[in-house]
Amino acid sequence: MEGMAPEQWHRPATQSDVAREVGVSRTLVSFAFRGAPGVSDETREAIFAAAQRLGYRPNAAAADLARKHRSAVGLYLMDIRNEVYADILSGVRTALPHDGNRLILSVSRSVDGVDRGALDSLIEARVGIIIAATLLDTDHQVQELARVVPLVSVTRPVDGVDSVYSDDVTGARAATEHLLGLGHRRIAHLAGPIYDGHTARRQSYEKTMLDAGFAPVTLSAEDFTQEAGQRAAWELLGLADRPTAIFTHNDQLALGAREAAYAMNLSIPQDLSLVGYDDSKTSRLHGIDLTSVDLQAFELGRRAGSVALERLANPDAPTADIRLTPRLVVRNSTAPPGTG
Structure with a gap:
């Protein structure tokens, strides 16, 4: 590479290499890349051009350390x-x-x-x-x-x-009220595991069902994945008085419930209505057309x-x-x- 000695080829270019190439101090090169005052436009352009020729890339972490400021x-x-x-x-x-x-x-x-x-x-x-x-x-x-x-x-x-x-309370209430408005009474909620800060959808569904005079049925999946949703939905759909609708914590669980329903020869939405949460791109695909809550x-x-x-x-x-x-x-x- 022109401007570099053979022994330099095996290592990344440094500010010192750029400084030698332009004929200025390393401090001036540092000022140029930091946008600090005291560097003329002509010198700054020469430094940037030399850096490009040599393949120099500023070390952002080192610059943060020098400024005593973390920008990442x-x-x-x-x-x-x-x-x-x-x-x-x-x-x-x-x-x-x-x-x-x-x-x-x-x-x-x-x-x-x-x-x-x-x-x-x-x-x-x-x-x-x-x-x-x-x-x-x-x-x-x-x-x-x-x-x-x-x-x-x-x-x-x-x-x-x-x-x-x-606002998960509002989102879950809208999902549950939509199913109630369609005439469903046996509405189950396929929830995720219980963690701090992740129970509002479950609680809002249960409150909405109770306020409407119906018993909530909640089942927690092992995790938030499609596979866990399929296993949990299989259990729900195997109940003697199986739900006519399922509202899930997220779209992944809903897709799992969809697979379980088809494996049991149930049609959607004729035999089972499904509502997810997230409004993921997959939920919008033709043939899936999943009703879902868009959390933005x-x-x-x-x-x-x-x-x-x-x-x-x-x-x-x-x-x-x-x-x-x-x-x-x-x-x-x-x-x-x-x-x-």
């Missing part, structure tokens, strides 16, 4: 296989400036418990803040984590911690990204509590009972 944003996702988290990721990316904060991603290896290693990897990367979607820790554990590194909790509110979430995943991510930037810029700002309103999207998976 860590994003923790509970389950990248669930489309809702991909939408949250897209929203976060939209909020972050293209030429500003680095985004470091860490994905949990478990959907049925707390993966502390995934969070620790972000702390070890010296991120300035963590956007966490979705934590299964207790509220106390989340609060303790927020004392180690600033945190934005996404999809669940936590007292004293920046939180961006959808992309907007959750975008707002969380904005909150994270504000927290980095103003560490003493009041705690953010942003609650979005979900909406029920009615498709072809629900109908009045006994329409077959």
